[in-house]
Amino acid sequence: MDSTRIKIGQVLYGQSEGSEDIALVKVESVGVGGINYNDTDNTFQYSFDELTGIPVSASVLTSSGFTLSNGVYVNDTINFIKVKLIGAQWFWYANADTCIPVPYLHELQSLYKELTGNTLAVDEDALLIALDSPMVLSAPTDFAASDTTPNTVTISWLEDADAEGYEYKIDDGAWVAVDVAEAELTGLTHSTTYKIRVKAIGNGESFVDSPESEEYSFTTAALIVLDTPVVTASLIEEQSIDISWEAIANADGYQYKTGDGEWSATQTELTATIGLLSASTEYTFYVKAIGDGVVYDNSLAGSLTETTLDEKLTMGSITSEALGTTSVKFSWDEVANSVGYICQYKEGEGSFVDYVGEIADDEGVRSVTLTDLTPGTQYTFSVIADADTGYRDSDAAVGVVNTNAE
16 A cells, blocks of 8 residues: 555544444554554554555444454445545455445445445534544646746646635645646746646645645747748848848847858848958858747748859049040040940930940050041040950040130
8 A cells, every 4th residue: 555645634434224323433643654444433553564545434334244254344235435545546356256446435335235235425514513624635637738938838637526625736736725626837948848747735624735736747839930031132242131021020130241250149120231252153042030038039041142243343443535626535444354344325415326446555554546527626535445244344434624615
């Protein structure tokens, strides 16, 4: 018999048919040396070491037609004496071949009636008078967990109609009082196993507090992983790329990184400019949504692979000079990695027209001379360096000069 399942105050009680006498067996004490069981007039007492079952009061048995034979009370058909714990379930031994399960030791009225024909039931007031003490409530059972989240859970148990309320404690924490047979727990840590014990609270008159329940373990849910950001590029240059992403629900912020680099500090903005890049180079950028670590976990990293633009050629300044009343000259330094130059010019406020004439080459200096011009008139010349493979055309450089007046 498992002494940890025997509770002080548990009773077996009965009443012979047609008799006013109430016979009771009550657990008086539980100690290291054993468990003591007394009937109401203390006519017998057993230690745990000597006891293989819980005896019913001798007066109940003898008045029900039982006789004592070899230490066991028997009648013609029934060995009616023992209760034993087998696999966490109490069993009442009805005879040599039958074990009948019962939920509590003091709830055997119908079984007693079935086996003996007598009534195992008394008025509650009479029972309390006979015991001369309040009954001990049964420890709560039938635990269940529901509404589990990463930091909350509701634990419920079987309600006891005689309980005024309940108290519970988590792990080694303090006892907490609740009015109903459930505890709504908050502020827990995700993916963590906790243990709860509960006791039923009596009114102190008819019922006293139950022992602590068996330990019940439950585990909070894992964090909810945020959705993965979808990354796009909004502006690509030769040494920088602007990336952006849409907002992720429940995110506290975002972090980004380039390739195998370090993650940035957390930000709330949905864009970032990635600079200090090399031209004509492929890069992969990553963005993740950051959770609160209480309910939400960081997302997986969304990624985007883009190639920076080719290097743009750079035109130097254009030197402009008037050669007379009808001609001007424009000169510029040769641009490395160019395969030629795209030239245009215009007179005064007119429109640009393509220059299709010869471009002179004089030891790294390129020049164009315009002739047959109008005296005393402004001329504007535009030059773009035409890029070789792997480069981009330069921006236009502009030179302005007036022909001499007549």
